[in-house]
Amino acid sequence: MMRSLLVAIGFLTRLPVPMGAFDDARAKASSLVWYPLVGLLIGLLLGALAWLLRDTPPLLTAGLVVLVWVVLTGALHLDGLADSADAWIGGMGDREKTLAIMKDPRSGPAGVLALVLAVLLKFAAIASLHPAPWSELILAPLLARASLTALFLTTPYVRSGGLGADLSGAPRNACAVAIAMSAGFCLLGRWHGVIALAVAAAVFGLWRAACMKRLGGTTGDTAGALAEMVEVAVLAILAVH
DSSP states (O other): OHHHHHHHHHHHSOSOOOGGGGGOHHHHHHGGGGHHHHHHHHHHHHHHHHHHTTTSOHHHHHHHHHHHHHHHHTTHHHHHHHHHHHHHHHTTTOHHHHHHHHHOOSOOHHHHHHHHHHHHHHHHHHHHSOSSOHHHHHHHHHHHHHHHHHHHHHSOBOSSSHHHHHGGGSOHHHHHHHHHHHHHHHHTTHHHHHHHHHHHHHHHHHHHHHHHHHHSSBOHHHHHHHHHHHHHHHHHHHHTO
């Protein structure tokens, strides 16, 4: 159990963990259960930073929070968002072409634009929230990682090899409990939590449907894109409520 948690932390963040944890195939599969908890950890760190910066000008606070967010996660999901944007446009509806473009390490105009818009929207949303928006900064990464657990639990992985393939062996009941606990945690936030949960569920459903139609399943890149879209959508909707 501890090894699978370490794998989840090591994969989803740049926090140091023993590299030996990644040698355990069962730990890799079981790590999916811990994705929401890692999202909560990321949110707590970002929320604590926002609280410490509560007397700092809002624009500077937002910029520093986004910077730490990117560094903490290693821009892992931003990379998936960029690759997915390039592939979705360049693939022109063709499955094989879409998959081939996602494997290309280079970013095209669509990918660059997607990155800029995602970071800009996060920055604008955080700057628009009240001082020390710790609760919003907890909800966004938590729901983003819970959506990844739900995606891999319910959607075929269409590439052979890689961590995504390892996650296909994740314990389904434990993953379902983790998702349910994440939803329950959101409900503790009353209306803000309910709104955030509803938006995350809507983004998840729409993106999963798009992936099933285009690819017949998901990839690591489309999973990363989902995480980014959930984070942006949750922050944006909370900023206007």
